[in-house]
Amino acid sequence: xxxxxxxxxxxANLHKSFxxxxxxxxxxxxxxxxxxxxxxxxxGAGKSVLIKCIIGLVRPDAGSVxxxxxxxxxxxxxxLNEVRKKFGMLFQAGALFDSxxxxxxxxxxxxxxxxxxxxxIKAIAVEKLRLLGLKHVEDRxxxxxxxxxxxxxxxxxxxxxxxxxxxxxEPTTGLDPIMADAINDLILQMREKLRVTSIAITHxxxxxxxxxxxxAMLYEGKIVEVGIPQQIRESNNAIVQQFIQGxxxxxxxxx
Amino acid sequence: MGLFFGYLGxxxxxxxxxxGRVTMLFGQTVLLIFRPPFDIRGMLDQMEEIGVRSIPxxxxxxxxxxxxxxxxxxxxxxxxHAETLVGTVVALSVTRELGPVLTGLxxxxxxxxxxxxxxxxxxxxxxxxxxxTLATNPIKYLIVPxxxxxxxxxxxxVVFADIIGIMGGFFxxxxxxxxxxxxxxxxxxDYLELNDIYSGLLKACVFGMIMATISCYQGFYTEGGAEGVxxxxxxxxVLSSLLILxxxxxxxxxxx
Numbered sequence: 001x002x003x004x005x006x007x008x009x010x011x012a013n014l015h016k017s018f019x020x021x022x023x024x025x026x027x028x029x030x031x032x033x034x035x036x037x038x039x040x041x042x043x044g045a046g047k048s049v050l051i052k053c054i055i056g057l058v059r060p061d062a063g064s065v066x067x068x069x070x071x072x073x074x075x076x077x078x079x080l081n082e083v084r085k086k087f088g089m090l091f092q093a094g095a096l097f098d099s100x101x102x103x104x105x106x107x108x109x110x111x112x113x114x115x116x117x118x119x120x121i122k123a124i125a126v127e128k129l130r131l132l133g134l135k136h137v138e139d140r141x142x143x144x145x146x147x148x149x150x151x152x153x154x155x156x157x158x159x160x161x162x163x164x165x166x167x168x169x170e171p172t173t174g175l176d177p178i179m180a181d182a183i184n185d186l187i188l189q190m191r192e193k194l195r196v197t198s199i200a201i202t203h204x205x206x207x208x209x210x211x212x213x214x215x216a217m218l219y220e221g222k223i224v225e226v227g228i229p230q231q232i233r234e235s236n237n238a239i240v241q242q243f244i245q246g247x248x249x250x251x252x253x254x255x
Numbered sequence: 256m257g258l259f260f261g262y263l264g265x266x267x268x269x270x271x272x273x274x275g276r277v278t279m280l281f282g283q284t285v286l287l288i289f290r291p292p293f294d295i296r297g298m299l300d301q302m303e304e305i306g307v308r309s310i311p312x313x314x315x316x317x318x319x320x321x322x323x324x325x326x327x328x329x330x331x332x333x334x335x336h337a338e339t340l341v342g343t344v345v346a347l348s349v350t351r352e353l354g355p356v357l358t359g360l361x362x363x364x365x366x367x368x369x370x371x372x373x374x375x376x377x378x379x380x381x382x383x384x385x386x387x388t389l390a391t392n393p394i395k396y397l398i399v400p401x402x403x404x405x406x407x408x409x410x411x412x413v414v415f416a417d418i419i420g421i422m423g424g425f426f427x428x429x430x431x432x433x434x435x436x437x438x439x440x441x442x443x444x445d446y447l448e449l450n451d452i453y454s455g456l457l458k459a460c461v462f463g464m465i466m467a468t469i470s471c472y473q474g475f476y477t478e479g480g481a482e483g484v485x486x487x488x489x490x491x492x493v494l495s496s497l498l499i500l501x502x503x504x505x506x507x508x509x510x511x
Contacts, residue, residue: 057384081390089388095381109389157389 007069008033008165008197009054014063016049023049024060025221031199036191038208039201040243041218042252047201050218051167054199055087056080067165085113088158088196089167093174094150096142102129102153103138109161128156131193132186148179155186159194166190168200172207180207187211205244209233217243219252280394280475281468284402287395297400305366305401306408310415312361317416320353321345321423329432341434342442345424350451354416356503359462362409363495367470370401371491374474375484383475398475402467409463410456417455454510461506462499469495 007030014027023046031037041047052058054065056072065072072083096105104111106128107121116124126138132152142150151171158166171187172180184207190196202208208215209229216226217240225232225240235241242250328344374397377383386393421443428434473491477483 052384055388057387077392081392084388084390087388089385091381091385093380095385097377097382097385108391112389112391157385161389 006032008035008067009199010064010066010069011050011054012064012066014050014053014065015061016046016053016058017061023221024053024063026063027218027221027223029216029223029226031197033197034191034195035197036187036211036213037199038212038215039199039218040203040205040208040215041201042203042243045218046221047218048169051089051169051199051201055089055167056084085109085161086164087167088161088163088165090151090155090158090169090171092170094142094154096150096154096157098142100142101138102140102142102145105142105153106138106156106160108157113161124160125156128160129153131159132156133182148175148182151175151183152186155183155190159190162194164196166196166198168198168202170202170204171200172202172204177206180204181210183207184210205246219243276476277468277472280398280472281464283394284398284468284471287392287399288403290395294396294400297396298403301400301404302408304369305362305404306411309362309365309408309412312365313358313412313416314419316357316361317349317354317419318423320357321349321420321425322427324348324353324420325424325427325432329428338432338434339438339442341428341432342424342439343446345428346421346443346447347451349420349424350417350447350455352455352503352507354420355413355455355458355462356499358409358413358416358459359466359499359503360496362405362412362463363466363470363499364492366405367466367491367495368488370467370470371474371477371488372484374398374471375477375487378475378477379480379484393475398467398471401471402464405463405467406460407463409466410459413455413459417452454506457510458503458506461502465498465502466495469498 009029009031011027011029014024015022016024027050029037029039039047039050049058053060053073056075060073063073067083067086070083072080075083096102097108100108103122103125106125110116110121110124122138129135129138129152132155134149134152134156137145137149137153142153145153168187171183175183187198187200188211191198200207200211212229214226214228215232216223217232217237218224219239225235225237227235232240232244238251242252324345325341328341329338332338332340332344374383377397383393383397386396425436425439425443428439429436470491473487473494477487479486
């Protein structure tokens with residue numbers, strides 16, 4: 001079955017357990033083409049596991065993940081790698097390869113999957129870095145960069161292969177408010193300039209309101225509410241209200 | 256009592272599970288060696304790290320082993336007036352046994368630990384996940400070069416160890432114990448067969464594969480942050496060393 005043409009990512013009834021820990025308990029989520037979806041939820045709610053299932057890093061126990069109508073949960077390593085070329089992912093701490101220089105990091109995908117020479121790859125890397133406001137860092141090593149720079153280099157690596165889908169794992173966590181806002185602006189720019197579909201997971205509501213077309217709230221392994229930021233803000237759901245207002249008292253237990 | 260057997264059974268199940276996973280990783284690695292693209296650069300880097308940088312450690316180990324062997328066998332042989340056979344004993348022991356085993360153990364300590372620590376750190380900082388998302392097979396990219404480099408470099412190190420070990424024995428016998436150099440050299444050459452050296456090199460290949468597979472396995476499947484990296488590193492060295500010693504016996508018995 002090929003779904004609605006405008007649906008880019010379709011997750012249905014997704015389950016995943018680690019031992020006795022039932023993390024995802026039936027996730028349903030659709031992300032439209034060109035849309036910026038933000039998944040909010042507490043620490044340990046399963047947000048990371050959800051995006052790792054979407055990109056095929058974690059194999060779910062049950063349920064389906066479709067990218068452009070193609071089921072990926074049953075794919076072998078080779079076909080899965082083809083699907084992964086549609087993706088770019090920004091990891092929480094950057095996950096830059098610390099044995100490679102900045103430009104080698106950014107050009108990693110190009111080096112592995114194209115016949116481009118080092119000079120051309122470096123030129124592309126420099127251009128992507130510039131797009132993210134980074135100049136003269138290409139010959140540095142990741143260890144010499146600040147946290148905000150690492151995230152931007154990681155984002156440059158994620159967009160180097162011109163992906164159709166970008167996944168952001170806690171893009172603003174661990175950054176100062178100004179750098180966090182700069183990253184939010186970059187996320188918006190990516191959507192406008194590159195027309196990508198994106199999923200960001202976060203517990204930073206400032207960031208969520210700013211970058212989201214729609215917000216989905218993940219709680220105890222399920223999506224409890226989805227809507228545009230206005231709807232989420234005015235939600236009647238006590239769980240959602242407690243989370244977005246950041247209160248310790250309410251239906252969500254602090255563990 | 257039931258608790259005790261439960262614990263024992265649990266250990267046994269874990270042992271079988273881990274053996275299975277190591278074997279699978281070994282199989283995948285061997286298959287991926289033959290799948291293009293071939294990362295010559297990555298392999299050369301690893302050959303430098305595993306081979307060239309281990310030379311000082313291997314030389315010192317081999318020299319002192321050869322020297323002490325000469326001293327000890329001289330003490331023993333003197334009791335039945337067979338001092339002239341010291342050269343033979345040193346040459347056979349070093350090429351067949353001590354060269355490969357001690358090199359394997361020293362390389363496990365020096366290289367195995369760093370392999371496990373490096374891959375383990377890459378795992379806990381999500382660099383291995385990042386490789387997946389960049390549509391790159393981490394086993395092909397990280398483990399294959401280390402495996403091949405170990406397979407090539409450990410035997411080469413053993414050749415060094417053989418030569419230095421025999422020279423160490425010669426030095427002690429001739430300079431300190433007053434042996435006749437001509438007779439010593441003749442006794443070494445007359446009884447040393449190519450077969451002795453080959454069997455040592457075969458052991459070296461196996462030890463190289465064991466060290467690389469176990470160390471990469473421990474690093475690649477690290478869990479639990481910095482503490483996990485520490486545990487993986489320890490396990491990599493201990494398990495590689497034990498497996499080298501155990502497999503050494505069986506290879507020797509097989510070639511006996």
